[in-house]
Amino acid sequence: MDLSTIRHPVAEDSKAVDALILRRLQSDVVLINQIGHYIVNSGGKRLRPLCVLLAARACGYDGDRHIDLAAVVEFIHTSTLLHDDVVDGSELRRNRETANVVWGNDASVLVGDFLYSRAFEMMVEVGSMRVMEVLAHATNRIAEGEVLQLLNERDPDTSETRYMEVITRKTATLFEAGSRLGAVLANSSPTVEAAAASYGLNLGIAFQLIDDALDYSVDNAEWGKNIGDDLEEGKPTLPVIRAMEVGTPAQQALLRNAIEHGGRDQIDAVIQAIASTDAIAYTAQLAKTHVMRAQEALKVLPASAATDALALMANFAISRTH
Numbered sequence: 001m002d003l004s005t006i007r008h009p010v011a012e013d014s015k016a017v018d019a020l021i022l023r024r025l026q027s028d029v030v031l032i033n034q035i036g037h038y039i040v041n042s043g044g045k046r047l048r049p050l051c052v053l054l055a056a057r058a059c060g061y062d063g064d065r066h067i068d069l070a071a072v073v074e075f076i077h078t079s080t081l082l083h084d085d086v087v088d089g090s091e092l093r094r095n096r097e098t099a100n101v102v103w104g105n106d107a108s109v110l111v112g113d114f115l116y117s118r119a120f121e122m123m124v125e126v127g128s129m130r131v132m133e134v135l136a137h138a139t140n141r142i143a144e145g146e147v148l149q150l151l152n153e154r155d156p157d158t159s160e161t162r163y164m165e166v167i168t169r170k171t172a173t174l175f176e177a178g179s180r181l182g183a184v185l186a187n188s189s190p191t192v193e194a195a196a197a198s199y200g201l202n203l204g205i206a207f208q209l210i211d212d213a214l215d216y217s218v219d220n221a222e223w224g225k226n227i228g229d230d231l232e233e234g235k236p237t238l239p240v241i242r243a244m245e246v247g248t249p250a251q252q253a254l255l256r257n258a259i260e261h262g263g264r265d266q267i268d269a270v271i272q273a274i275a276s277t278d279a280i281a282y283t284a285q286l287a288k289t290h291v292m293r294a295q296e297a298l299k300v301l302p303a304s305a306a307t308d309a310l311a312l313m314a315n316f317a318i319s320r321t322h
Contacts, residue, residue: 058182075122138177240270
């Protein structure tokens, strides 16, 4: 599915967001400009800001503050990417070297901090206490998710429940906040706001589930990052958790060892073990379940081209190959 079809109802809004992002990236500190532009222009899908734009229009908003909030959401997301890559020691993202490889960990963390603070500057300019409340809560939840993920590292006994708690906070929260903000800007009823938030939450969960499935099922060139990155970092994602539940004793021992010690030394054997079980299909089916919940939530929103685009975006989350 072509993302341009999904963006069509807010095509001009999307262009305005891109222009605003470039303007607000500017700093008289040259290194901030270099790293900020490097990661913002690295080919991301910008689904989170798209949630803000489409949800706002779907809920009947006709102003332009959704442009600012879409850029805010993208800055928060970009900041988390910079911090994540340092924490994870990642070397490749979107088929490019990560900023921490190019400029070092210190610079990446500090520019991530700049993007966070710039996001909060911009949200204050919107002048809505409710907007600040939503985004402050979201960033706090994301940080909690990061810490929970850290606690799960190298732990082969991590359960599906613990894994789902991590991705709900770490990934889905920002999708949820973005969709909720669209409804908040439109002064929607509590019912519509809750539906928009439910859509974003379930979309975000489905998106991350497919991400984790793809980590063991596509090649490096298509995926844009190193296959098995999560395993190298000792992160037990759902495909591995499921394979450990249903695999043979030998496969369970292999996967347990891989989680405890990390590394890609046995990545081929791990991928084979996962492929021999229903782990990928199980993960994909759970993603489909959350997409169905997202689609159900959209029934509360008024019918419009923007609402149709939100439905298409939910389908895109599970049909993509990278």
